[in-house]
Amino acid sequence: MKEINVARIIPIVKKLCVDANYYASPDVVERIRYFMEKEESPTAKEILALMLENHKMAAEEQMPLCQDTGVALVFVELGQDVHLVGGDFYEAVNEGVRQGYQDGYLRKSMVDDPVIERKNTRDNTPALIYTDIVPGETLKITVAPKGGGAENMSEVKMMKAADGIEGVKDFVVDRIKRSGGNPCPPVVVGVGIGGSFERCALLAKKALLRPLTEQHPDPKWAQVEEEILERINRLGIGPQGLGGRTTALAVQILAMPCHIASMPVAVNVNCHVHRHESAFVE
Amino acid sequence: MAKELKLQTPLTTEMLEKLNVGDKVLLSGIVYTARDAAHKRLVDLLQAGKELPFDPVGAVIYYVGPAPARPGKPIGSAGPTTSYRMDPYAPALMDAGLKAMIGKGPRGQAVIDAMIKNKAVYFAAVGGAAVVTAQAVQSARIIAYEDLGAEAIRELQVADFPVFVANDVRGNDIYKLGVEKFSIDD
Secondary structure, three states: OEEEEHHHHHHHHHHHHHHHHHOOOHHHHHHHHHHHHHOOOHHHHHHHHHHHHHHHHHHHHOOOOOOOOOEEEEEEEEEOOEEEEOOOHHHHHHHHHHHHHHHOOOOOOOEOOOOOOOOEOOOOOOOEEEEEEEOOOOEEEEEEEEOHHHHOOOEEEEEOHHHHHHHHHHHHHHHHHHHOOOOOOOEEEEEEEEEOHHHHHHHHHHHOOOOOOOOOOOHHHHHHHHHHHHHHOOOOOOHHHOOOOOOEEEEEEEEEEEOOOOEEEEEEEEOOOOOOEEEEEO | OOOEEEEEOOOOHHHHHOOOOOOEEEEEEEEEEOOHHHHHHHHHHHHOOOOOOOOOOOOEEEOOOOOOOOOOOOOOOOOOOEHHHHOOOHHHHHHOOOOEEEEEOOOOHHHHHHHHHHOOEEEEOOOOOHHHHHOOEEEEEEEEOHHHHHHOEEEEEEEEEEEEEEEOOOOOEHHHHHHHHHOOOO
């Protein structure tokens, strides 16, 4: 049994919020460079170059890559042999978010009531926290700030088994086609398949966390990802929707078992900034 | 063929008639920031026959909710937000004299029709290149709705702010034309 005082979590979450917003992930930089080489539209090439320049300037100026510094999504992998002491774990995570967004000059984008009041909470809390219990005595925290524009283009569909893999591919491609320039393409497409209505949406979000330069470990899904990506990049939407070959940087799938009557599929769209930072709490 | 040119606010019909979709524009002068919440208040004022907090004639509205400025800087990161959310309000503002909007993503047909009618244009800024766009902002001050925080209306003085013509005064739409040009049928 390992004891961790929740007070130690606060500065770690704070730093993750700031770093995720200031520093472009190396996998994103690599994918944008790769597609920029192949891009045929001069305007699209210019926009992709501007995105790479933005990565450099954000780090130099210590400014967030995008003004939409997102809802603070926090994924926790908690070892079952860890004993958290010293207070409320979720409150500690929220305090880290509060401090990161305040001291890091990040935008506060959360409203308290989703429909009627819609008053800004002014500190970007509450964070959206998802916890998995895992073997061992480590505590891993990932912060993935998620912007509104891309999130709004996401969708869950309860498909039929008869729709098959072609039905899944068509749904994902059509979702990106209908999104056009709205989600800040080139996008990263997270796809969750199986589980249930709510689980497939979470799978789609977690699928986004895999490094863009890594293949799906199962060759049959790697093949599906590649086919969908190729079809999306034939749509012509291009960077920012102004036309071009680079509409998506990657398609990433997470699949799991489901009910004999069901085939739930979720598409979670992420923008090209695609932020995520992880750390272990020692 | 797309061209690159410079424009200075306030904008006139004569200036905008020269623009075609795909052209790159370096915009200088004054732009006003407004997002969802501010738009609702502006259109409420118009419907009540009251004056807006800025002169809409020849004006440019930038759909942005900037990040907080570091001390000594005029503004934080400031890229465009998705524009379709402002579609319900945009025609009324163009009828009041608004000449250009800056945002990202396609507009609805009612907004495009209002652009044709009022000889106005829609510019696309590069979303997610928010530090680059912030460098074009020389000064910023809140002129209305401070209670809205990031969504308050700010008057920005910009120099060579890089944007692309997404809808011109003739109703052309880059979100249709650009995609048609580069799509490959399966």
